[in-house]
Structures are given as structure tokens and as C-alpha cells.
Amino acid sequence: MTAVDTADVDQGQTNAAPTRPFSAYEWMIAGRYLRSRRRETFISVIAGFSFVGIMLGVATLVIVMAVMNGFRSELLDKILGINGHMLVQPIDMPLTDYDQVAKRLEGVPEVVSAIPFVEGQALVSGPAGNLGALVRGVHESDLRRIPLISENVRSGTLDGFDAGEGVAVGSRMAQQLGLTTGDNITIISPRGSVTPMGVTPRLKAYPITAIFEIGMSEYDSTFLFMPLEESQAYFNMDTKVTGIEVYVVDPDKVEVMRRALEEAANRPTFITDWRQRNVTFFSALEVERNVMFIILTLIVLVAALNIISGLIMLVKDKGRDIAILRTMGATRGSVMRIFLITGASIGVVGTFAGFVLGLVVCLNIESIRQFVSWLTSTQIFDPTLYFLSKLPAEIDTGETITVLLMSLVLSLLATLYPAWRAARLDPVEALRYE
Template identity: 50%
Template sequence: MFHFMRFFARAGAAAAGKGAGSGAAPFGAYERMLALRYMRSRRSRWLPSAIAGLSVTGITVGVMALIVVMSVMNGMRDEMISKLIGVNGHIFVQPIDTPLTDYRDVTEELKQVKGITFAFPLIESAAGISSPQQQSGALVRGVTEADLKRLPGVEGNVRQGTLDHFEGDSGLVIGEKLAETLGVQVGDKVSILTARGAQTPFGVTPRLKAYPVKAIYESGLYDFDQLMVFMPLSEAQLFFNRPGEATLIEAFVAHPDDMNAVRERIVQAITRPVMLTDWRQRSKTFFDVLKVESDSIFLILSIIVLVASLLIVQGLILLVKDKGRDIAILRTMGATRGSILRVFILTGLSIGATGALLGAALGVPLALQLDNIRSFLNRIFDLNLFPSSVYHLSQLPSSLDPHEVAAIALLTLGLSFLATLYPAWRAARLDPVEALRHE
């Protein structure tokens, strides 16, 4: 305490030299010194210091968990977007009023739009698909061989067969899950059934035709692998009675998150009436669920930080009681209520800042090396964490967002600040006469 008194006396004398009525600057040197000493205080009781240590530990664990889990959620979202729009595209152009018989011209107009990386026409129609063993529903998409080979969800993901001579052989390319359902392999024949068949005097009759399985792909998304069937564009036009036309044009863009600007440029570039939809609208429910899940996890893990902040409240209340005599002496030497208030606010913020820094220092490297850690644990302990056969992902995705790390740190500091207000207020209200009466 002698050191506090001597330091405070020097600070007061220096402040007095600046003129009457001027006091020590808020959050000045002696306030910071007292806050740091109180943070690691071990004078007569070990409990306040132990609670401060538990608070730092709890905040560290909470911040680390938040950073790692949110990085995994971001990685999963990016992975799902890349797979989902890898098969479906980013933006879809459909005709209005008249059939899309000028799809070649519209496709060329799309390719000239800034931000568009790939555009292709297709026929899309629901149909039934069957084999001698089983039957199922399918979404048949008629595309050219050149476009199919550039489709991200199919390119590089062919598990059986080949895409070469796709149009010449008039075969089908189906998903791996659909092939398992139908019990077929490359070379086997499957039948496609559509209600939009031949026009007869008695109306439109269903059409059924058998096609060989040319290739089997695996996109990594169960719904697509179970549903999507690719057919040559020319064959699809004949089979679905759409000669010389396409049902829609799909396009991929360089930056999927910046769709509004691309949509405006497309509206200006295309001369015929069209309806535009993009991946956000087609997959809105799916990504809304992901966002709700991410927000819920963030809220749940934030409770760890909140509990640690409540420990700050308890620790500071005990510290105020433990340092009552010191506070009274400081008040008699000229320390203001505001000065005492700031000392204890700084003490609590020091605990919160220490926990936030340690949590970030542990969480950021852990998030960046998460898949390597998973592989190490699998190898050392013969585990099978996050198996690719179940999740259809070759590695554990993790995408660290610096803005989220900053937001987590600010949240931690904000909760720590709120936790200090009541104990600091109690310390500032301490009556020095009452505190020293029994000394």
C-alpha cells in the first residue's frame, strides 16, 4: 500500500503543478497501475485472484470455441454453395411470352455480360426413370457435350464411364445415388417416361424410350446425385417435343455473392423479354436454415463468454470487499469517486481483454489447421472423425473470417465492460469513514 500512496502522491503533485482544479487525467498512469495490481492481487485472500483466473480461462475457452465453430460453419456454407451451384448454376434466364427458340443469340448476349464466366442453354423437364429392377423420379436436363464437360458439378466427378461422344451415343449421364437406386452400371439401359409425348387425334400420349447409361457422376450432394439425369440437347428436344428451342439458359458468375450488379447488367444486355432468377432464390430455404443454425450456434457458444463475464462480477465484488481499506485511504488522499470507478472498470476490462487475446491466439491457428489436426488425431488414435463417406467432403472445411474474429473480440470486451459496472459503482460509493472506522 505504501507504493500506492507514494505513486499517488507523485501523480497528485504533478497534476497540481498544472493549475488549480486540474486533476489526474482519466485512465492515467496510477489508475492503470492499480487496475493491473488488483487484477493479480494475492494480499490477504486468494479467492479474488482465483476467480480472475477462472474468468480469463472461461473467456479464453469461449472465444476460442466461437472462432473455431464459426470458421467450420463458414467453411460448410462455402462448400455447400460450391457444390449446390456447381450443378445448378448461379443465374437462370427463362423466356416470357414466346418459346426460347433464339437461345443461341441470348446465350451469346449473356456471355458478353461482365462477370459472366459460363452460360449454356438446356432443356429441363421432370420425368420418370426405370430399370428392370427399380423405378424413380428424375429431373432430365438436355445439354450439349461441350457444356456438360464444363459443368463444375460433373467435370472431374465422373466415377464410371466417360463423357466423350456423349451426343453421338445418345446415352445418359446419371448420379451415383440414382444408379444405386436403379441397380444399374455403365452400359446398362434405363427407360425415360414423360407425359409430354406424341400428339395424336386423341391427345398427347406418354412417351417411353430406353437409353444406355453413358457415365455415372458423384457431385457430393445426395439430392442431385439421386435426381439429376443429363441427356444430349438434341435428343432432349426431340423426346420432350421441343424442336429448336430451350427451356432456360443457365449462367455462372465470377462472384456469386454479388448477384445484384450482374442481374442489372443482364437486364440491360438481353433484348428479349425474360425472367431472371438466381441461386439465392432457388435455394433460399436451404441457406436460410444454414443461417439460422449458424446464428443459433453463435448465441449458444456466447453463453460461455457470458458465464465467464459473470465470474468477473463476482470476482470484482470480492475484490472491492478485500480492498476496502486501500480504497478508503486513496479517497482520503484525494482520489475521486470517478477515479475509483475507472480503476475497477480497467480491472474487469483487463480480464476480458486478456481472455479475448488468448482465445484469439489459440482459436485462429486452430481454425486454420483444423483439418490437419483431424488427420493427426485419426492417424495417432486410429479414429474416423468426420468420415468422407458420410459427409461427402474430402476434408473438414474451415473458412476464417477476420470480421467475425473482430466481432467476437468486441462482444467479449462489451460483456466484460458491462460486468464491471456494478462492482465499480459499489467501489466508488464506498464511504472512507465507515471503511476505516474499525481499522
């Protein structure tokens, strides 16, 4: 190109009427760059991989975060559903006036129920073997106020629980011991009778009147409930109880309610809440969840880097086209917006496609697990290892929006440098050897 031609080009750019940002022709050219032609197949393949990478990265983040949220929520419901939100234990003197204390605790606002109980460890025996068990004695009326037990009785009944000497056991305990409703289960406790030869273990057989299934394998294989008076006699507790489980409306407000419960008890007590009793477990879950989020974010980041490489190659391939656009009056801002639209389209469409894919998988996560287990003839998400009998998924709206915004921002940032390179291209240099 001669100096006169260069001057004409610059004069043409100076006199060109400015176009509206993100005008129709910018979208039209960006759309043409996204559609592959035979000569540009390699570039379109890179764009396709970028799209798939972002889609799978977002979908993986949505699915994993939903499963971890569901896992935490299910565990929290199961743990708090059977153990209560706060535990009131006696100090200095035995808790013999437990009925009166429980009534006073139930009078505190936001308290749903206060359940006195006797608890002890024992060995349970059946035809198929022996197991360690956590024996808990409660009134029938209180047992019915625990929905996790009363609403999940799979066999037998809780009717007449206080009147008889029967016990309620978890489904996995009954299965592992080879027992069913009506069979006798033998309970052996080291806290037995005192004889001249020392303390002898206490051994007694009880009929199974009910079998419940909480859905948490650890509890279904460990917990055994018996009438409160019978448990007091069995564990030599006389008229005492181990403590009182308090259930509240909002588990997150237990710290605020502590003083009110201490005043309502009207006696020396030691109160612990569910956070203190399970601090290690839930802290580990939270750390694992945060680390997984950081690791999986790298998938989206790698896909965004693919957008950068694809756009840089597109800019080099379209150098002649960019120069012609500039000579026809396109401004640097217009060229930059064309490539911004090209790269951002991959990121935006990939992000929302990943969200839809993740949503579909989360809504059908248990069916997918069962299908994969059937297809591979293996047990995916073994309940004996993961505590829960099914794979949960709970989508958190705020967390999902954060994932989508992060993906969109990374995709947009990935387009800035290639678009800037395209805008900085000198049309004279690009057309010099054409």
C-alpha cells in the same frame, strides 16, 4: 480514528502529488490482486472461471459463425455452380433459336457463359433399386464449361459425350443404384409415345460414360446429364430447349444485368435469378445465423457477470488495503483504475485466448470432425442430412472483429461498477475497527 487523524488523512490526500493515470504502481497492484494467495483462493477461482467462460464464449462464437459462413458459402458455390446465376426462359413461342440467343447473351459484359439445356424429371433404375432423377441435356462443350462437373469426374470421361449415347451421373446415384462406368442405367419418363391406348411411359437404357462428384449429396444423387440432341428426342422436345442458364462474373450484380440480358435476348423472355429461385432457403440460413449469434453472445455475457461478482468480492476483501492506499495518497481515480485493470485483464486475455482457440479449431475443423466420428463410432455431420460431404469453416474478418470488440466492451463494462464501488470506499470507515 480521531478527528485529528481524519484531518491528517484528508490533508495527506490533499498534499499528495497526483500520479500519472495507469502508472506502473497501479499495474503492479492490479497484478498482485490477480495472483492468488492461499487466503484469496476462492476469489482467484472465480476469476479463473470468468477467464475460461470468456475464452470459451469467444471461441464458440468464432467457430459457429465460421462454420455457418462456410456452410452458406459452400452451398452457394454448389447451387450456383450447377444451376447458373440467371435463368432465361421463353414466353409465347418455343425457344428454337437457342444457339443464336445464347451467343447474344454471351456478348453482354460480365457474362461468363450462356448454356442452353433441356430438363425433365424421370425415374432411373439399376440393379440395386430405383431413384427419382433430374435429367438435363447439354452440349459437351457447355458441360465442360461447368467446372463443378468437368473438374470433378471421378470415373470415366466426357470425351465424345455428344457423339455417343452415354450419360454422366452423380456418384451417389451410381452408388445407390449399384452401377459403375460402362454399366447401363435405365431411364423411365412418363412423357412417352402417344398410342391408341393413351400415353405410354418411355423407357430406355443408356451406358454410363462418366461419374462425377460435386460434393453436395443432394445433387450427386439427383443429377443426370445426357447429350442435348438425345434429351430433345427423349423428352419429345424436337428442336426446342427448356431455357438458357447464364453465368456471370459477380452473382450479387444479377439485378443490375437483368435489363441488358432482356435486350440481348431480343425476344419475349422471362428471367429469374438465383436469389428468387432460392429465396426461402437462404433466408432461413440467414435467420438461423443471426439467432445463433444472439444466443451465443449470452455465453460471453454470463462470463462478464462472473467478472462483476469476482471483483465485488475482491473489493470487499481488499477494503483495508484500499483504505491504506487512500491514506498514503492514492486518489479515487487511481483506486478505480487499479480495479479496472484487474477486471479488464481477465476479459482481454480471455478474449484473445478464445480467438486463438477458435482460429485453431476452424483451421482443423474437418480433422476434428473425423476424429470425433472415429472416437464415438458415429457419423458427425451426415452428408445426407446437411447436403455437403465435409464440414466447412470460413472465417469472416469483419465478423470476427465484431465478436472480439463485443467481448472486450462487455468485459470493460463489467468492471465499471465494482471499480466505482472501490473508489467510493471511505478510508475512515474501512479502518475504524482495525
